[in-house]
Amino acid sequence: MSNLKETTPVLTCENVSRFYRKKEKLVKDDGTVTRTSIAKAVNGVSFDLAPGEILGVIGESGCGKSTLGRLIVRLEKTSGGNVLLQGNNVEDLIKKDRLGFRKQIQMVFQNPFDTFDPRYTVEKALVGTLKLHGIGSSTAERRDMVLEKLNASGLIPAKDFMKRFPHELSGGQLQRISILRSMLLSPKVLVADEPVSMLDISIRADIINLIYDTARAEGTAAVFISHDITTTRYIADRIAVMYLGRIVELGKADDIALDPMHPYTKALISNCSSIDPREKREIIKLEGEPPSPVNIPKGCHFAPRCPFVKPTCFEEEKELVEINGRLVRCGSAIC
Amino acid sequence: MKKNFEKFKQALYGNTQFKVGLVMLAILLFIALFAGVLSPYDPYKLSEDLLVSPSSSHPLGTDNLGRDLLSMLFYGAKVSLLVGTISALIAAVIGTLLGGVAGFFGGKVDMIFGGFINIFMMMPTFFLILIVVALFGSGMLKVMIVIGLTSWVGNAKLMRAQALSIKERTYIKSAESIGESKLKILFRHIIPNGIFPIIANTTMGVASAILTESSLAFLGLGDPNIISWGQIIQNGKSYLLTGWWICVFAGLAIIYTVITFYLLGDGINRILSPKLRSR
Ligand SMILES: Nc1ncnc2c1ncn2[C@@H]1O[C@H](COP(=O)(O)OP(=O)(O)O)[C@@H](O)[C@H]1O
Ligand SMILES: [Mg+2]
Numbered sequence: 001m002s003n004l005k006e007t008t009p010v011l012t013c014e015n016v017s018r019f020y021r022k023k024e025k026l027v028k029d030d031g032t033v034t035r036t037s038i039a040k041a042v043n044g045v046s047f048d049l050a051p052g053e054i055l056g057v058i059g060e061s062g063c064g065k066s067t068l069g070r071l072i073v074r075l076e077k078t079s080g081g082n083v084l085l086q087g088n089n090v091e092d093l094i095k096k097d098r099l100g101f102r103k104q105i106q107m108v109f110q111n112p113f114d115t116f117d118p119r120y121t122v123e124k125a126l127v128g129t130l131k132l133h134g135i136g137s138s139t140a141e142r143r144d145m146v147l148e149k150l151n152a153s154g155l156i157p158a159k160d161f162m163k164r165f166p167h168e169l170s171g172g173q174l175q176r177i178s179i180l181r182s183m184l185l186s187p188k189v190l191v192a193d194e195p196v197s198m199l200d201i202s203i204r205a206d207i208i209n210l211i212y213d214t215a216r217a218e219g220t221a222a223v224f225i226s227h228d229i230t231t232t233r234y235i236a237d238r239i240a241v242m243y244l245g246r247i248v249e250l251g252k253a254d255d256i257a258l259d260p261m262h263p264y265t266k267a268l269i270s271n272c273s274s275i276d277p278r279e280k281r282e283i284i285k286l287e288g289e290p291p292s293p294v295n296i297p298k299g300c301h302f303a304p305r306c307p308f309v310k311p312t313c314f315e316e317e318k319e320l321v322e323i324n325g326r327l328v329r330c331g332s333a334i335c
Numbered sequence: 336m337k338k339n340f341e342k343f344k345q346a347l348y349g350n351t352q353f354k355v356g357l358v359m360l361a362i363l364l365f366i367a368l369f370a371g372v373l374s375p376y377d378p379y380k381l382s383e384d385l386l387v388s389p390s391s392s393h394p395l396g397t398d399n400l401g402r403d404l405l406s407m408l409f410y411g412a413k414v415s416l417l418v419g420t421i422s423a424l425i426a427a428v429i430g431t432l433l434g435g436v437a438g439f440f441g442g443k444v445d446m447i448f449g450g451f452i453n454i455f456m457m458m459p460t461f462f463l464i465l466i467v468v469a470l471f472g473s474g475m476l477k478v479m480i481v482i483g484l485t486s487w488v489g490n491a492k493l494m495r496a497q498a499l500s501i502k503e504r505t506y507i508k509s510a511e512s513i514g515e516s517k518l519k520i521l522f523r524h525i526i527p528n529g530i531f532p533i534i535a536n537t538t539m540g541v542a543s544a545i546l547t548e549s550s551l552a553f554l555g556l557g558d559p560n561i562i563s564w565g566q567i568i569q570n571g572k573s574y575l576l577t578g579w580w581i582c583v584f585a586g587l588a589i590i591y592t593v594i595t596f597y598l599l600g601d602g603i604n605r606i607l608s609p610k611l612r613s614r
Contacts, residue, residue, distance in 0.1 A: 070508075075508055075511060075512055102512065102514035103514065109508065110505075114504055114505035115506055115509045116509070117523075129513055132513070132515065182513075
């Protein structure tokens with residue numbers, strides 16, 4: 001991070017956590033007991049996002065990526081820690097001026113098929129968004145703005161698309177419109193939660209490029225959530241690797257992809273062949289299922305599956321430390 | 336939704352129950368709307384022909400005051416439909432609002448509203464109506480309001496369940512992240528997308544409101560200035576032996592109407608439950 005300019009970060013996560021209470025019913029001999037357990041979906045995540053920067057967040061399913069995304073756009077409150085937008089706590093921002101806050105930070109969702117109210121046409125959804133935020137002075141002007149954007153993103157003939165309902169559009173088209181709708185507000189930050197995971201492989205690259213191009217063109221910072229390291233490396237400046245609600249490694253995209261340090265990152269990368277096909281790498285197999293964030297044992301969260309595990313790993317968890325310009329919780333370098 | 340609506344319409348036409356109900360409703364509406372033209376006599380006019388059995392001059396006979404029963408039933412259709420529809424609509428609005436707020440806002444709001452709904456569910460509704468009518472009088476408007484105010488619980492439960500499930504949908508999260516207010520989300524997205532079961536239930540609610548009104552009239556608590564089917568039966572029950580046709584035909588009219596709305600409501604319900612859920 002040292003070579004990034006010393007500007008105020010557009011987005012800051014300070015020790016952000018989100019715990020879910022889960023009520024479990026246990027059937028015992030002496031009747032049913034309900035036990036509340038706590039799922040630590042996001043657990044003490046901190047990072048800065050510079051203006052215009054794209055941060056990739058990767059990790060297995062269930063590691064808390066979507067929850068982190070919802071916390072950043074304030075669809076949920078944190079259980080601990082703060083999310084700051086340009087240095088201001090989002091809780092204060094949303095209390096003071098909900099619309100003003102929402103305009104600055106937008107989200108593209110994983111499921112494009114369910115992103116729009118099934119009863120709304122594209123026109124109603126998009127023109128309504130502009131109206132809500134007081135952009136444009138008349139319906140006619142708003143319509144023209146939307147038509148122009150639709151045309152620009154290849155949804156042609158735009159007039160035709162305006163009249164369509166969500167079920168009359170493909171996943172790719174819907175996701176384009178979703179991105180376009182977010183970008184209509186010229187947000188400072190865009191969170192994209194696995195935006196292509198539900199789409200056909202053939203159109204994934206187009207959608208990724210659309211996000212990349214519009215974010216770069218508008219200078220919008222982005223948090224790009226994915227479980228696919230290849231696309232993430234392609235789009236992101238830096239990558240954060242999450243495991244069980246925690247960041248285990250955070251650094252420049254190429255550093256993470258080419259020279260992973262944390263055992264978990266190594267395992268992730270080694271299972272992904274397409275980064276450099278010429279290179280022969282040993283595939284690190286991860287034992288067992290990804291554990292659940294309920295009742296995480298003491299020590300390093302990854303220890304039970306770690307191929308380089310040592311007895312001390314079960315004792316205490318290591319802090320994130322900076323090594324060669326990246327943050328890592330535990331690397332072969334320090335192990 | 337458009338597609339859903341088309342599918343819904345097609346399914347409705349393919350549903351025999353609904354079709355039969357629709358035809359029966361059309362007949363009923365026709366009678367109620369044109370009661371004045373269709374009635375052979377003025378239903379309020381007394382005559383010398385007391386308790387005349389069904390004949391060519393009085394197709395369904397006359398009552399103890401010499402009024403033509405067929406004409407009375409035609410006019411009664413108006414009252415029944417009016418009372419049934421308005422009461423059911425009042426119940427639909429209250430139930431939708433309370434259930435929607437409870438389910439969508441959740442947490443403490445749900446504890447309060449949901450608790451209120453549950454308490455109301457245990458109320459002996461008919462008894463409540465009796466007390467209210469006995470205390471405040473029995474004008475037709477009052478009767479409609481009272482029935483509406485006491486029969487929203489089913490709608491509230493349905494809407495609460497709908498709100499609970501719809502609020503987890505991505506389009507609700509996306510509406511929130513785009514900046515829409517909670518109230519707008521409730522009224523523009525949750526309620527319109529969750530209203531179908533309430534429509535079905537309200538259609539059936541018309542039937543039960545008609546029954547309630549008839550029961551009130553039968554107990555002598557209906558609006559005395561208006562001819563209603565329940566009132567005809569109440570009046571005719573003293574003449575079961577000498578003028579059986581009074582109660583029988585009025586009873587059949589009630590049954591016909593109740594079945595009409597039951598068929599319609601059940602038809603809508605059947606179509607909604609399995610097929611439309613999966614988009
Ligand atoms: N609303 C919720 N209530 C309870 N548990 C939740 C909720 N949302 C997420 N979780 C739990 O938090 C963990 C992380 O979920 P999520 O953020 O969706 O992961 P990811 O997006 O990385 O797949 C999962 O174990 C999930 O079961
Ligand atoms: Mg997810």
